[in-house]
Amino acid sequence: MRVIAGEFRGFILESPKSNDIRPTMDRSKEGLFNVLNQDIIWFKLFDITMILNGALGGLVSITAGPDLYNIYTPILIGSIGGILVVYSVTLFDKLKLDDPVGALSVHLVNGIWGTLAVGIFVDSINFLDQLKGVVVIAVFAFVSSYIVLFTINKISPLRASDDEQQEGLDINECGHEAYPEFKRAF
DSSP: OEETTEEEETTEEEOSSTTOEEOHHHHHHHHHHHHHHHIIIIISSOOHHHHHHHHHHHHHHHTTSTTTSOSSHHHHHHHHHHHHHHHHHHHHHHTTOOOTTOHIIIIIIHHHHHHHHHHHHOTTSOHHHHHHHHHHHHHHHHHHHHHHHHHHHHHSOOSOOHHHHHHOHHHHHHSSOSOTTSOOOO
């Protein structure tokens, strides 16, 4: 199987350069393994969505600079990313932030961690520059999103009415129930 940067052998991506090996897929395994351990130790259960999000968190956390690390650093970064998923999902639940699939934990938290990890583990890149980049992007994303969503909400309200929510948006938006085999509890 051919891959753009080189040849794919198992979970190791070898580029055409002689000594340049980037085991990116192994980082997803590290995130998955650490979440599996954290999930069983902390929650005493086997949650497949948390495990899959841990694997994704491991991958997201190394994408800021996969070509800048040595061969072993992504293992540590992906492992920390997988563990961060477990704790951030719990934190967002306690803060009552609506994140049913864990996208904030995987992408926001591990995106920030991965960006900061470049500043921590790469000698030629300054940590404070990475931190400044995270803050600038966060401010820009929040302000621009707020302006756009505020404008759209004034033109056409984004929130469904209480009656529409009670009835279900699948009926109001699509004209039929999405899951007719389920019985309503109210």
